[in-house]
Amino acid sequence: MAGRAATSSAKWAREFLLKRVSSNPLGGAIRNCSSSSSTPKVPHFSKKGRILTGATIGLAIAGGAYVSTADEATFCGWLLSATKVVNPLFALLDAEFAHKLAVTAASRGWVPREKRPDPQILGLEVWGRKFSNPIGLAAGFDKNAEATEGLLGLGFGFVEVGSVTPVPQEGNPKPRIFRLREDGAIINRCGFNSEGIVVVAKRLGAQHGKRMLAETSGTSSSPSDEAKPGGKSGPGILGVNLGKNKTSEDAAADYVQGVHNLSQYADYLVINVSSPNTAGLRMLQGRKQLKDLVKKVQAARDEMQWGDDGPPPLLVKIAPDLSRGELEDIAAVALALKLDGLIISNTTVSRPDPVSNNPVATETGGLSGKPLFNLSTNMLREMYTLTRGKIPLIGCGGVSSGEDAYKKIRAGATLVQLYTGFAYGGPALIPQIKEELVSCLERDGFKSIQEAIGADHR
DSSP states (O other): OHHHHHHHHHHHHHHHHHHHHHHSHHHHHHHHHTOSSSOOOOOTTHHHHHHHHHHHHHHHHHHHHHHTTSOHHHHHHHHHHHHHHHGGGGGGSOHHHHHHHHHHHHHTTOSOOOOSOOOGGGOEEETTEEESOSEEEOTTSSTTSSSHHHHHTTTOSEEEEEEEOSSOBOOSOSOOEEEEGGGTEEEEOOOOOBOOHHHHHHHHHHHHHHHHHHHHTTOSOOTTSOOOSOBTTBSSEEEEEEOOOTTOSOHHHHHHHHHHHHGGGOSEEEEEOOOTTSTTGGGGGSHHHHHHHHHHHHHHHHTSOOOTTOSOOEEEEEOSOOOHHHHHHHHHHHHHTTOOEEEEOOOBSSOOTTGGGSGGGGSOSEEEEGGGHHHHHHHHHHHHHHTTTOSOEEEESSOOSHHHHHHHHHHTOSEEEESHHHHHHOTTHHHHHHHHHHHHHHHTTOSSHHHHTTGGGO
16 A cells, blocks of 8 residues: 555656646746757746755655655645745745746645645534635635635635636736735735636636536535535635726726626625725725615626525625724615625735835835734724624734634634735645634633634623
């Protein structure tokens, strides 16, 4: 058995490396450098490419040896931990190129797959959907739904794609993503760069069809089995974040178009009215504007035909830079229209200490990461009070540990999202956060996530 496992592992490593060298831009540079023709011109990033590919080769060889003596779950844990070696190397690359490389890796299955079941204490049900854990990936990472299967496979309880605009658009000029490593933060001014609804719908439709085929062919659980966590995209919940085009004069029409084309593939939908990088977008958070917008989007969703599961829940993502009065207006609209949830929050245009002392802080755009944690968590706590705990809230902003996630939950979050923390910490951060979150719950005597939601208000 060990011999067969080692042979299989070696074969996998060989195929993996062949794919990487032939398909990856960095790998292509290395392949060209080894040509037998005349002395090649070495690209300026060839050294970084050799480091990244060398680390991958080392992991593959070590994994091949380790898998022959370990069970699948143990090997999975090792592989996720091993990404700590590779992830810092992404910091050597341009921020946007590194982002694209990470999405490509996830889309092609070049990332570990979590095989260990989540602890029962982390499971919960929201909107009639079962989440294996409350930790999700925020919109902005997989903007065009290229890598949902690979990202869900990392162990996230849910993944949100987008923001998706009706018509393809390039977004703002580059460079538009800036790292503040010492502060654990990022500033971006991407501006809803999107491949558009048609492309994203085609991808999500293909993934949906793949799952339906698997179910009908008998590879999924039988109807008599206990219901497992998951949604339309498979083992995990998929959210679709909708945006508007920069040049659009009718924002509601853009969001309605998103509903008509993408809602059948989504476990929940998000109206993004809070990105600071699209001119005029945040004005839609005003009481009258938001009320009119939500009414139109809800009507578009409800006029469609739905099965037994009903229509996907509709959420609104808001900014962290709102006044008390603006929060009260949003809470009033959410309660009056029976909104299914709020995401708190998007990036901030402010530069809280210690970021204000960083030279990069002068770049325009939205700030995310650790410096956003207190601002977004305080707003989350305030919104939970304003909505009287009647509306599920997703806490987003500055989460990089299980303790951070736990604080969001105690403040009123039903679910928690991360993005910048994942960009810096890589796949190894996901099991770490879940493990730390379990410890926090047990430390304070909670038997489930549900018990801890809004605990600071009791």
